Structure formats: structure tokens, C-alpha cells
Amino acid sequence: MELVDEHQSLRAVGAILNRTQPAVSQMLKDLEYALGVTLVERSVRGVTLSPAGRLALQRTRSGLASFDHLVAELGAKQSPILRVGTNQALIFRVLPAAMSLLGAENASMRFKLRTGIVGEMLQSLWDGELDCYVGRVDWELMPHKMISVLRHDPLLRTDLVLACSIRHPLAGRRDLEIAELADWTWVLPPEDSNNRIALETEFRNHGVSGPVPMMEIASDLGALMILAREMDVLTCVPRLVLDTHIAAGELCVLNLPSLKLPPIQIGFVTLAEHEDMTALQLLRHALRDAAARLDEGAD
Numbered sequence: 001m002e003l004v005d006e007h008q009s010l011r012a013v014g015a016i017l018n019r020t021q022p023a024v025s026q027m028l029k030d031l032e033y034a035l036g037v038t039l040v041e042r043s044v045r046g047v048t049l050s051p052a053g054r055l056a057l058q059r060t061r062s063g064l065a066s067f068d069h070l071v072a073e074l075g076a077k078q079s080p081i082l083r084v085g086t087n088q089a090l091i092f093r094v095l096p097a098a099m100s101l102l103g104a105e106n107a108s109m110r111f112k113l114r115t116g117i118v119g120e121m122l123q124s125l126w127d128g129e130l131d132c133y134v135g136r137v138d139w140e141l142m143p144h145k146m147i148s149v150l151r152h153d154p155l156l157r158t159d160l161v162l163a164c165s166i167r168h169p170l171a172g173r174r175d176l177e178i179a180e181l182a183d184w185t186w187v188l189p190p191e192d193s194n195n196r197i198a199l200e201t202e203f204r205n206h207g208v209s210g211p212v213p214m215m216e217i218a219s220d221l222g223a224l225m226i227l228a229r230e231m232d233v234l235t236c237v238p239r240l241v242l243d244t245h246i247a248a249g250e251l252c253v254l255n256l257p258s259l260k261l262p263p264i265q266i267g268f269v270t271l272a273e274h275e276d277m278t279a280l281q282l283l284r285h286a287l288r289d290a291a292a293r294l295d296e297g298a299d
Contacts, residue, residue: 004028004053008046081110082279085121087135088221089237090266092244094155095134097290098283106282116219117193122146125271132270132280134287138194151275153268153284155291158240160198160261162254163225168232171252178206178259185233187224188213198262199236206258222246238264240294266291 003013014024032039039053086095095113102109114121114130118138124130126146137152162181164171170184182203188211189196200210214233217223221241228235229250242251268284275281 004040004047005049008048010047080279081112082283083112083114083129083131084283085114085116085124085130085133085135087118087121088115088219089158089241090134091115092221092241092246093294094240094266094287094290097294098286101286101289102282109279109282117190119192122269125150125269131274131277132268132283134268135266136194136264137267137269149272151270151272153288155266155268155287156240156295157263157265158238159263160195160236161239161242162199162234162256162259162261163228163237163242163251164234164254165229165232166250166252168234170234170254172255174255176254176256178203178256179208181234181254182209182211184211185231186211186213187215187217187227187233187235189224189236190216190218193218195236195238202259202261225251236261 003016004010007013007016010024010028011021013019014021017024019027028040035052037052038050040047041050041053084095099111114124116124118136119141121130121133121135122137122142125133134155139147166172170176170180188199191197191200203210211234215227217227221237224235224237225241225244225246227233229246229248234254239253241247242253268287270280
């Protein structure tokens with residue numbers, strides 16, 4: 001399937017596999033018969049994968065990635081590694097709290113953590129490179145084929161806010177207008193990040209062009225907060241990260257009642273085929289408990 005997708009020619013695939021074109025064609029027909037779907041669409045220009053063929057290829061890649069991970073674990077003769085994808089906002093409070101709750105009883109558990117933007121993390125989960133994802137999920141932007149194989153546990157919600165140093169000229173002002181903000185210096189995540197898209201959309205809803213940042217920083221809320229804390233710059237971050245040691249009580253939220261940024265829903269996501277893994281169940285329960293405690297502390 002991979003070769004068909006790459007070369008779009010059964011003759012080329014046959015040459016690579018050292019098989020005749022009719023033999024390759026028969027292999028595909030046998031596979032289509034076994035699965036009960038059409039995997040390849042044939043035309044005078046060659047062959048392309050059908051929608052079902054693309055789904056089969058995607059799920060095969062995911063399965064092979066998981067299998068390779070299993071082989072590596074068995075060869076290492078150590079406790080399994082749980083591969084967790086997340087957004088950096090969760091590193092500050094939610095994940096450390098969950099790890100603490102797992103405690104000494106599960107001290108043998110090991111984790112491989114990756115951070116990145118939402119789309120990248122969900123694609124890595126879909127491809128079998130991650131066992132679970134903890135972070136923001138925007139279902140309306142997700143392909144339906146992906147939604148149908150995911151299992152999701154809501155954890156908590158947080159606001160997206162505009163923040164600056166408590167010494168910034170705009171700090172504490174109660175007469176701010178959105179149009180004023182574009183004239184100030186900003187540090188922001190990249191254009192394709194969900195937070196940046198939400199911010200620019202809200203500016204446009206008020207008839208104002210989105211801010212042009214002095215600096216863009218990818219997947220590093222810590223850097224955004226440090227720059228906002230140390231310089232006269234504005235930024236956009238989830239509210240939950242402001243109550244951390246990096247903010248150090250030196251950051252405040254701009255008072256802009258007319259700015260209605262969408263709340264962020266944070267959840268635990270895994271593939272349906274993996275949801276019964278013991279390590280995933282333990283992490284899921286610890287995350288639920290940690291999120292509940294954080295919500296209680298916020299009330």
C-alpha cells in the first residue's frame with residue numbers, strides 16, 4: 001500500500017518487489033477481497049488509493065509504529081515506556097501533579113514526553129508514535145475519521161487571556177480598548193497555533209487587525225511568560241500557567257471585558273485500541289484526580 005501510494009503504478013511496485021504487474025494486481029485483489037472494500041482506484045493514468053485504502057494505510061502505519069515500540073521495549077528488558085504527547089501548558093501544573101499522585105507504588109513506570117502544538121500531537125497519536133495525548137482538543141478541526149477511533153476524557157477548562165508584566169503601562173487599566181493593543185509590542189506563538197488563531201479571530205471580530213509580534217516562539221509558554229515578565233511586551237497564554245513559579249506573581253491579566261477569547265478544554269486522549277493498557281489507565285486516573293484538585297483550588 002505504501003508503494004502504491006508513493007509510485008501510483010503497479011508496474012513500478014512490481015519492479016521494486018521483483019514481481020510481475022499481474023502478480024501485484026492479484027495481491028491487491030486478494031487483499032480487497034479479504035477486507036471487503038476497494039483499496040485502489042485504477043485509471044489509464046495509473047493507480048491511486050481509494051479513501052478506504054488511505055485509511056488502511058494510515059492504520060497500518062500506526063500499528064507498525066506500535067509494534068516497533070513493543071519490540072524495542074521487550075529487547076530493553078526494562079519496564080515499559082508510556083509515550084505521552086502534551087502541550088507545554090500542562091507541564092507547569094497538571095502533569096507534575098498527576099505524576100506525584102502516581103506515587104511510589106508505580107515507581108517502575110517510565111515515560112517519554114513530547115510537547116508540541118495540538119495538530120502535531122494528535123497526528124503523532126494517530127500515527128502510532130504516541131500512546132496518549134494530554135492537552136487541548138478542538139473537535140471541530142479534527143477529521144471525522146480520526147474522531148471515530150479516539151477515546152477522550154475531559155479533564156479541566158481554562159481561559160485564554162492576554163497578559164503582561166505588572167509594571168507594563170497597560171497593567172491595571174480599566175478603560176482599555178482592543179484597538180489600542182495593536183500599537184504595543186507582542187510576543188506570541190506561531191500563526192498556526194490554536195491560541196494565535198483564536199486571538200487573531202477575536203481581533204477581526206472587533207474590526208481590528210491582529211497584532212504583529214516582535215517575536216514568535218513555538219511551543220514554549222515558559223519563554224513567552226519570561227519575556228512578558230521582563231519586558232514591556234504583551235502575550236497570550238492559558239490562565240492556568242499564570243499561577244506558577246515562572247510567572248512569579250509578576251504577570252497580570254489585561255482588563256478587557258469586551259475581548260471574548262474561547263475557553264480551552266483540556267482532555268486525555270488515546271486510541272480506542274490502546275485504552276485498556278494498564279499504564280494508560282493509571283495515568284488517566286491520576287490526571288483526573290489532579291485536574292479535580294486543581295479545579296477545587298481555583299474555586
